[in-house]
Amino acid sequence: MNNQDWEILDQLSRHLNITKAAENMQLSQSTITKRLKQMEAGFDVRIVFRGKKGIHFTPEGEYLADSARSILKEYEVMKDTLWNMEEEVKGTIKIAVSNFLTSFLLFNVIRAFKEKYPEVDFQITTGWSRDMYDQVRNDDVHVSFIRGDYQWQGRKHLLFEETLCIASKQPIPLAELPASPRIDYKKDIKLDTMISSWWDVNFREVPRISMVMDKAESCREMIRNGLGYSIVTSLVVRNMEDIHKTELKDREGQLIRRGSWMFYHEKSLKLKAVRKFVEFIESYDPSRG
Structure with missing residues (x-):
């Protein structure tokens, strides 16, 4: 057994699909199948069997998959500890990033950080x-970048705040919103709840949803072409002078805001690369992105 074998077992247990595991590991399906057969021969046990919707682990296979996760985690700790002893900042930082922040923030941050610390690598979800x-929360990553307010007992840093707004090609009087075509898009449940709560406070009618897009960017283009209005966060329509924005307010007349955060565990700062990354983010200005 080598490290790649443990990774194969870990990936298969996460996805229960050889094709997906092969894609994630950048291996061929035949390579994974061959290694599985070799592992089964080496341990003299059946590890997986095929079902109608993928693969299933035998009890022996589940034990090996659990062992794989533990071994890989111990290996990561050992590697990080060794790199932490060196004066040079190096290692692999595991981060998780919400979909929208990936395009708005991540690329610029990684590029700027890598210019300063070229020996640091990233594993990104x-x-x-x-x-x-x-x-x-499950300690699968060192740092997470998240939009919205979540209960968190660890360390956190507010990246920025944005407002909720009605975005349209032309101004729409508030009273006319229920009868106007609304363009919606797939969003996380916390943002959806914020928008629904504001709507319920202001209207008895349900919104007239004319279309639902898969991404905020697609929704924005529909708005730009005058096909309807949408309720979005200000980042979605930032720097777009051809789109009219009306910021939403709560019952007290205060702007409705949504924060974006960096969450991490205190213990992660023991790793030099993570500590430098957190310090870099805390001094980073998102407006230059």
Whole structure:
């Protein structure tokens, strides 16, 4: 057994799919299948069997997969500890980033940080903020970048705040919103709840949803072409002079704001590369992105 074998078992247990595991590891499916057969021969046990919707682990296979996770984690700790002893800042930082922040913030941050610390590598997971929150809560990553307010007992840093606004090609009187075509897009549940709560306070009618897009960027282009209005965060329509924005206010007349955060564990700062990255983010100005 080598490190790649443990990684194969870990990936298979996470996805229960040889194709997905092969894609994540940049290996061929035949390579993974061959290694599985060699592991089974070496241990003289059946590790997996195929079902209608992928693969399933035998009890022996589940034990090996659990062992794989422990061994890989211990290996990462050992590697990080060794690199931490060196004067040079190096190592691999595991981060989780919400989908929208990936395009708005991540690329510029990584590029700027790598210019300063070229020996540092990144292992990046992207997805919905809720899932990225679970990643740091479960200690699967060193740092998470999340949009929205989540209960967090560890260390955190407010990256920036944005407001919620009605975005349209032309100004729309508030009273006319229920009868106007609204363009929606897939968003995380916390943002959806914020928008729904504001709507319920101001209107009895349900919104007239004319179309639902898969991404905020697609929604923005529909707005730009005059096909309807949408309720979005200010970042979605930043620097777009051809789109009219009306900021939402709560019952007390205060702007409705949404924060974006960096979450991390105190213990992660023991790793030099992570500590330097956190310090870099805390002094980083997102407006230059």
